[in-house]
Amino acid sequence: MPVGGFIPAADFFTSLSVRRFPTTIIIRAKSQLDYLPEPDIFHDVFGHVPLHADPVFADFLQRFGAVAAVASTEEETAMMARLFWFTVEFGLINEGNGTKVYGSGLISSAADAANALSLSCEKRPFELDSVISQPFDIDRLQDVLFVIESFDQLFQAVSDMEQRLH
Ligand SMILES: [Fe+2]
Numbered sequence: 001m002p003v004g005g006f007i008p009a010a011d012f013f014t015s016l017s018v019r020r021f022p023t024t025i026i027i028r029a030k031s032q033l034d035y036l037p038e039p040d041i042f043h044d045v046f047g048h049v050p051l052h053a054d055p056v057f058a059d060f061l062q063r064f065g066a067v068a069a070v071a072s073t074e075e076e077t078a079m080m081a082r083l084f085w086f087t088v089e090f091g092l093i094n095e096g097n098g099t100k101v102y103g104s105g106l107i108s109s110a111a112d113a114a115n116a117l118s119l120s121c122e123k124r125p126f127e128l129d130s131v132i133s134q135p136f137d138i139d140r141l142q143d144v145l146f147v148i149e150s151f152d153q154l155f156q157a158v159s160d161m162e163q164r165l166h
Pocket residue numbers: 039043048089104105
């Protein structure tokens with residue numbers, strides 16, 4: 001679903017809940033290749049969209065949208081934002097012979113991806129309570145990220161959040 005830029009969080013999550021992904025249609029300047037504070041078509045289409053072909057990840061994202069859309073308090077919204085940040089945007093996964101990036105913020109930024117896989121970024125095993133209590137800063141390279149073993153963990157995490165929010 002094409003959008004011109006940021007849309008209200010509630011609209012974004014409602015779209016996810018019906019398997020529609022709001023996609024920015026502007027593209028960043030060459031000077032912003034390594035870091036852009038807001039989404040562009042490269043981040044959205046190259047970074048996000050390919051993973052939507054994975055059935056488990058796609059179901060997770062739909063469920064995430066449904067759960068986040070009903071988060072009502074500031075604390076609930078913050079927890080869902082952290083879960084989104086440390087998975088959809090900046091997630092790492094163990095696969096085959098090593099740790100790989102799957103988060104779109106990493107896929108669409110060479111500098112962020114290199115940092116995430118370097119020793120300067122602490123990689124912790126994915127655990128829901130740790131993730132939703134971990135603050136993040138969008139304006140700098142990440143120094144803590146979380147590693148999953150499979151996308152099933154994401155679906156389980158969002159199911160657990162649904163229980164907590166109701
Ligand atoms: Fe994104």
